[in-house]
Amino acid sequence: MFDVAIIGGGFAGTLTAVHLLRAGITNLALIERRPPVGRGVAYGTHSEQHLLNTPAGEMSAFADDPNHFVEWLGDSWWAHFAPRRRYGDYVAAMLAAAPGGWRGFDDEAVGLLPEDGGYRVRLRGGTIVRARRVVLAIGQFPPAPLKPMAGLEERPWYVDDPWSEAAVAPLPPGGQALLVGTGLSAVDVAISLLDDAGAGHVVMASRNGRLPMPQLTTAPYKDWFHPDTAPLRLSQLLRQFRAEVKRSGLDARAVLDAMRPHVPAIWQRLPWVERRRFLRHLRSRWEAVRNRLPQPTAARLAELRVGGFITIMAGRVASLADAPGGALVTLGDGRELAVARVINCTGPDMAYRRINHPLILDVVGTGLGRWEPLGLGLDVDEDYRLIDDDGATTPGLYAVGAPTKGRFWEVNGVAELRLHTRDLAARIKADL
Numbered sequence: 001m002f003d004v005a006i007i008g009g010g011f012a013g014t015l016t017a018v019h020l021l022r023a024g025i026t027n028l029a030l031i032e033r034r035p036p037v038g039r040g041v042a043y044g045t046h047s048e049q050h051l052l053n054t055p056a057g058e059m060s061a062f063a064d065d066p067n068h069f070v071e072w073l074g075d076s077w078w079a080h081f082a083p084r085r086r087y088g089d090y091v092a093a094m095l096a097a098a099p100g101g102w103r104g105f106d107d108e109a110v111g112l113l114p115e116d117g118g119y120r121v122r123l124r125g126g127t128i129v130r131a132r133r134v135v136l137a138i139g140q141f142p143p144a145p146l147k148p149m150a151g152l153e154e155r156p157w158y159v160d161d162p163w164s165e166a167a168v169a170p171l172p173p174g175g176q177a178l179l180v181g182t183g184l185s186a187v188d189v190a191i192s193l194l195d196d197a198g199a200g201h202v203v204m205a206s207r208n209g210r211l212p213m214p215q216l217t218t219a220p221y222k223d224w225f226h227p228d229t230a231p232l233r234l235s236q237l238l239r240q241f242r243a244e245v246k247r248s249g250l251d252a253r254a255v256l257d258a259m260r261p262h263v264p265a266i267w268q269r270l271p272w273v274e275r276r277r278f279l280r281h282l283r284s285r286w287e288a289v290r291n292r293l294p295q296p297t298a299a300r301l302a303e304l305r306v307g308g309f310i311t312i313m314a315g316r317v318a319s320l321a322d323a324p325g326g327a328l329v330t331l332g333d334g335r336e337l338a339v340a341r342v343i344n345c346t347g348p349d350m351a352y353r354r355i356n357h358p359l360i361l362d363v364v365g366t367g368l369g370r371w372e373p374l375g376l377g378l379d380v381d382e383d384y385r386l387i388d389d390d391g392a393t394t395p396g397l398y399a400v401g402a403p404t405k406g407r408f409w410e411v412n413g414v415a416e417l418r419l420h421t422r423d424l425a426a427r428i429k430a431d432l
């Protein structure tokens, strides 16, 4: 029996493994359905054009060693946006350098049941992995299905996963593509289609047509926000934030960055009604400011827009229909577009309830875990332990990263995940 089985070998699973190995817990299983480990969705891209959205100097995997990534990559990268592929190499190298052995399983976990004071993880290929403790580090899931057309998934011109090779596969020369979404992934896909896949024109459409803001180059702002005394109403928080932006005379992004380390604390203090209000009214604006475009990507996007190769549209997609060579798209305002490909870039689906994955269904179906009340992953306590059907913590079953978004809100960026993985590993060590 393993001491710990980690399901998911993206950044969160791999860094949890690194911390456990460094803490002497080496009887470890790491299960990843899309090997190699260390990459996950973000750092598994093959494109050199897909850049980290934070300068290399801020991307250390270890909070207590802020220069770690730059020392690995080379000092000249300090203020630059490195290719995400290189970051995957870095994370994999950290695992290779960690002391002690671990065992990798290149397979998908499809079942989880309690057994003999631990757990029994069933893999798709039939292997059973037994472990005293289990960590769900399963990350983000591709976007929720688009509504306009039944049977969309079977259409050859439709791609439901913006991070798949299919999204950026060659198009007929000069072909047009529609990207539903205008966030970071949509920008990456648009640039890849135009620069590498032969596309002639890309339309990016989302309800508000809002693009992520570019990264800032200003010096960091002071630590101005105090979660313990912060107001617990969203409207007052917003007022406080705006007043601080005015007082600082700085760009709102700098003020927000200084607030970011406190976000998990304030999120957990906010009443449910305020969290719901945030999700309904502020989320898209927050994400446009919080998830920024690396400057080289922002510059390339601007060039392509000025050249007329990318059009950004605000509005919904009313209907999609088969047409010769692709699809005919009708937008909410009646405009029609003939496209060779439609790619769903609406952002990761956080509603685990909708994701019919057998592993998650097992966790919830057997009552080991339950849905997070706002539909943001699974319910966990502050020690990353799953909360069961009756509201009690489930011993020995943990989650980190995307499944814990409802509890901490900030769980996606390396800046937060390096803390969560460190704290989780310490928690598991104490528990063992």
Ligand SMILES: Cc1cc2nc3c(=O)[nH]c(=O)nc-3n(C[C@H](O)[C@H](O)[C@H](O)COP(=O)(O)OP(=O)(O)OC[C@H]3O[C@@H](n4cnc5c(N)ncnc54)[C@H](O)[C@@H]3O)c2cc1C
Residues within 6 Å of the ligand: 007, 008, 009, 010, 011, 012, 013, 031, 032, 033, 034, 039, 040, 041, 042, 043, 051, 052, 053, 054, 084, 107, 108, 109, 110, 137, 138, 139, 140, 163, 185, 359, 400, 401, 402, 412, 413, 414, 415, 417
């Ligand atoms: C396109 C993109 C770009 C990003 N760029 C940045 C950036 O520049 N800087 C930054 O700080 N953050 C960035 N992020 C945020 C990013 O999500 C985190 O930095 C981090 O990579 C998340 O890691 P994770 O392990 O939680 O999730 P993931 O990367 O999604 O990894 C989860 C892993 O679990 C595996 N898995 C899932 N289910 C199973 C199963 N049942 N059995 C076995 N394996 C399973 C998956 O195959 C996957 O490899 C980006 C995110 C995306 C999507």
